[in-house]
Amino acid sequence: MALQAESETASDGYPPFEGAPTEVGVDRAERLLAGLNDPQREAVRHGAGPLLVVAGAGSGKTRVLTHRIAYLLATGEARPGEILAITFTNRAATEMRERVEDLVGGSARAMWLTTFHSACARMLRVHAEHLGYGRSFTIYDEADSLRMIKRCANEMEVDPKRFPARAIRAQISGAKNQLTDAAAYAGAQSGPFEEVVAKIYELYEERMVSANAMDFDDLLVCTVRMMEQFAEVRERWSQTFRHVLVDEYQDTNHAQYRLLQLLAGAHGDLMVVGDEDQSIYGFRHADIRNILDFDRDFPEAAVVKLEQNYRSTQTILSAANAVVEHNRDRRPKRLWTETTGGEPVQLSELSDEHEEARWVAGEIERLSSEEEVRREDIAVFYRTNAMSRVLEDTLVRFELPYQVIGGTKFYERAEIKDAVAYLSLIANPADQVSFGRVVNSPRRGIGRTSQARLASHANTTGSTIWDVAGCAEEVPGLGAAAIKTVSRFHETMEGLRARAESASVAELLEAILHETGYLEALEAERTIEAEGRTENLQELVGMAAEFDSNRQLEGEDELSPLEEFLQQISLYTQQDEIRDESVITLMTLHNAKGLEYDTVFIVGCEDGAFPHMRALEEGSEEEERRLCYVGMTRARKRLYMTWARQRRLFGRTSHNFPTRFAGELPEELTKRHESEAGRQTGWQAAGQSETGQPLDPGLTLELRTGDDIVHASFGDGVVTAVEPGGVVVVRFAEDGSERKLMADFAPIRKR
Numbered sequence: 001m002a003l004q005a006e007s008e009t010a011s012d013g014y015p016p017f018e019g020a021p022t023e024v025g026v027d028r029a030e031r032l033l034a035g036l037n038d039p040q041r042e043a044v045r046h047g048a049g050p051l052l053v054v055a056g057a058g059s060g061k062t063r064v065l066t067h068r069i070a071y072l073l074a075t076g077e078a079r080p081g082e083i084l085a086i087t088f089t090n091r092a093a094t095e096m097r098e099r100v101e102d103l104v105g106g107s108a109r110a111m112w113l114t115t116f117h118s119a120c121a122r123m124l125r126v127h128a129e130h131l132g133y134g135r136s137f138t139i140y141d142e143a144d145s146l147r148m149i150k151r152c153a154n155e156m157e158v159d160p161k162r163f164p165a166r167a168i169r170a171q172i173s174g175a176k177n178q179l180t181d182a183a184a185y186a187g188a189q190s191g192p193f194e195e196v197v198a199k200i201y202e203l204y205e206e207r208m209v210s211a212n213a214m215d216f217d218d219l220l221v222c223t224v225r226m227m228e229q230f231a232e233v234r235e236r237w238s239q240t241f242r243h244v245l246v247d248e249y250q251d252t253n254h255a256q257y258r259l260l261q262l263l264a265g266a267h268g269d270l271m272v273v274g275d276e277d278q279s280i281y282g283f284r285h286a287d288i289r290n291i292l293d294f295d296r297d298f299p300e301a302a303v304v305k306l307e308q309n310y311r312s313t314q315t316i317l318s319a320a321n322a323v324v325e326h327n328r329d330r331r332p333k334r335l336w337t338e339t340t341g342g343e344p345v346q347l348s349e350l351s352d353e354h355e356e357a358r359w360v361a362g363e364i365e366r367l368s369s370e371e372e373v374r375r376e377d378i379a380v381f382y383r384t385n386a387m388s389r390v391l392e393d394t395l396v397r398f399e400l401p402y403q404v405i406g407g408t409k410f411y412e413r414a415e416i417k418d419a420v421a422y423l424s425l426i427a428n429p430a431d432q433v434s435f436g437r438v439v440n441s442p443r444r445g446i447g448r449t450s451q452a453r454l455a456s457h458a459n460t461t462g463s464t465i466w467d468v469a470g471c472a473e474e475v476p477g478l479g480a481a482a483i484k485t486v487s488r489f490h491e492t493m494e495g496l497r498a499r500a501e502s503a504s505v506a507e508l509l510e511a512i513l514h515e516t517g518y519l520e521a522l523e524a525e526r527t528i529e530a531e532g533r534t535e536n537l538q539e540l541v542g543m544a545a546e547f548d549s550n551r552q553l554e555g556e557d558e559l560s561p562l563e564e565f566l567q568q569i570s571l572y573t574q575q576d577e578i579r580d581e582s583v584i585t586l587m588t589l590h591n592a593k594g595l596e597y598d599t600v601f602i603v604g605c606e607d608g609a610f611p612h613m614r615a616l617e618e619g620s621e622e623e624e625r626r627l628c629y630v631g632m633t634r635a636r637k638r639l640y641m642t643w644a645r646q647r648r649l650f651g652r653t654s655h656n657f658p659t660r661f662a663g664e665l666p667e668e669l670t671k672r673h674e675s676e677a678g679r680q681t682g683w684q685a686a687g688q689s690e691t692g693q694p695l696d697p698g699l700t701l702e703l704r705t706g707d708d709i710v711h712a713s714f715g716d717g718v719v720t721a722v723e724p725g726g727v728v729v730v731r732f733a734e735d736g737s738e739r740k741l742m743a744d745f746a747p748i749r750k751r
Helices: 002-006 023-034 038-045 061-074 090-110 116-131 142-155 165-177 182-187 192-210 216-229 231-240 254-264 314-324 353-370 385-397 414-427 432-438 448-461 465-470 480-500 505-515 518-525 528-554 561-577 613-617 621-632 676-681
Strands: 051-055 083-087 112-115 138-140 213-215 243-246 270-274 302-306 345-352 378-382 402-404 584-588 597-602 635-649 652-655 670-674 708-711 715-723 727-732 738-742 748-750
Touching: 023 038, 023 061, 038 061, 038 302, 051 061, 061 083, 061 090, 061 243, 061 270, 083 090, 083 116, 090 112, 112 116, 116 216, 116 231, 116 254, 138 142, 138 216, 142 165, 142 192, 142 213, 165 192, 165 216, 165 254, 165 518, 165 528, 182 192, 192 213, 213 216, 216 231, 216 254, 231 254, 243 254, 254 270, 314 345, 314 621, 314 635, 345 353, 353 378, 353 385, 353 597, 353 635, 378 385, 385 402, 385 528, 385 584, 414 432, 414 480, 414 505, 414 518, 414 528, 414 561, 432 448, 432 465, 448 465, 448 480, 465 480, 480 505, 505 518, 505 528, 505 561, 518 528, 528 561, 528 635, 597 621, 613 621, 613 738, 708 727
Parallel strands: 051 270, 051 302, 083 112, 083 243, 138 213, 243 270, 345 635, 345 670, 378 584, 378 597, 402 584, 597 635
Antiparallel strands: 635 652, 708 715, 708 748, 715 727, 727 738
16 A cells, blocks of 8 residues: 555645655645634644544534644655544534645555544454454344344343343443443342343343344444453554554543554554534434544644634624533633624524524525525524424425425325325225325234235235234134234224224324334333424324314315325325425424534424423533534524414424523624514413513522412422522422423423
8 A cells, every 4th residue: 555655645745755855855844734713724734642633613624634744744744654544424424524635635545544443343353362252253223233132132022112122232332432341330239120131131142242243233342342452452453553543532432542642652642623612412322522632632732613614604603602611511612703783593483383484584585585595505503303294294385396305305204104004004994005004013923924925815815904804813824812812902092993983093193103013112212213203203103283273274075084184195295206406404403513504594493392302301502502503503694583372393393492502602792583473372270460461581489398379281280409509399280200401491381
């Protein structure tokens, strides 16, 4: 590889970077510095020792990291093979590699410009025998890992309904990211679920070694373990990589942090680039303390702040600064730009989620026509995937094509398709496709072989799949266990069909989700993903309830309510047939990180939705505020934040206060809009004074232990504790749950 590099030239026409600095190298180094601002230049020219580059949003962090690599080569401080540059995703690694190649030419091929997992896999291929693996070990993806966990659970006769494989895998993955092995995990657990996980974790590790296989988490864990246990391995790689550079350092977990300590501990030439204000992946085990404590872990570290932004207007930056400054866990910094002024941040208050969606769609149409803004330069962000449903429906009606990034369109999500298939089967028992989709979802032990025999018998006899399922004992080759399970499924569905004659669509859908065990299976998974799928289903129930209400107002129709509802959904999905490169982009705020658009809408900005109620209960308000900061700083020219006074979400209507983050914006940087319908609606049920006027969200509500209260969403409750910082603990009568609430912001009032 080195010989090949020597025959090539860099993009500036000079020979590749090799050996000690020359006159050409010095000239090239100066040229690398020429286009940088002073802090960027300081970071690139940094000498030996650890370096923390605190890079604000849009401040050119990748430019600094890649120019640092080129500068090390130009000055002779490093050879190409001595550089290890790490980031998190393959896409980011590819971009970094391309930018380094533009600067240094073929010399980039001798560097490790890669992801954490790829770097670990390469090192493990050399030393896998140290840990009992062969060099040709297999890397299991998530599906492979899940299959192995299921095999271990079956071997231990663990009930898959009580202890789903996905939930077990999530627990094991979390333990590995904290470098907690099976023995340590077992010693720290006490609950029945965790005890089962501990036993499966131990067996899973044994089976993985026997299979000569590692999952993605193992790549990190095994590399750390190998370096901790074998000094010669640690010394080899520490001496090989004289310069270690890490992008997005705020997203590292404990295992990645420990790996970097081991790699760079001997020479200390570790450069990390990141921004604690953009640390938003705590749910993936990212630890913000890694970046906040970097100069504590490396006392001799230099710290350089990049505060000049090259993306957004000063108005947007000042607004984002004002929000994130309310966090305590951060280093003081203020983003600024040479682009002064800019349009004010538009804060829009609408009556409900439908008016909000119509207003956003109308504003997009206006921008597209009056100001000639391209649709591909417009993005809409939301806190949870379920919030996209009303927005998607409205964009379809406005004939505005869109794409969903980092997720799936609402009606294409697997759980939504499952629920709709259940409804379709009830409406049309001959629908063999819908039957095949739901007969084993959630898993009932009716595998592909049994399904094939049912379908074959239906085709042979000319019967419907429904009728065949009703007399499963007559199906040739169907085992006794399968006959029992199919008969039980058919019995459940018959009961639901009978209920469909009198129940509303929403009532029928709720009955399906509960009586088929679908929601129970999701709850048993105990994963973030399963929670999201549950929220999406709750949103579908809410949509059905809206349909039921509207249909009552419209009167009778030729179609039954269920048939009309299914027809309505099929019309919404016609949006998929639109092929237009000029599309609006929809995504969650988490998926927006690293992207930028001329115009950004952040919808659903209500306390309880954003910041999310679960995050507030878990004490993660600061991460939610960082998420708001990330969303705001994606906008180049225009930023809109919208909220609805009343929103039906997850099948439940709530009456809302604007997000506390909107209240942290300086008034002179904003322009407020309130719809006529919004003014007429007023605050309902929550936050309303005796005269019917909205209360100021900042008004202090004095509560004491024992006070009876009413929450707009959760109903009656009693205060069981009052904590510092305006936090109250409330036990709610409906389900007996206890929740922590911010008294000054939660939609509550005394009884």
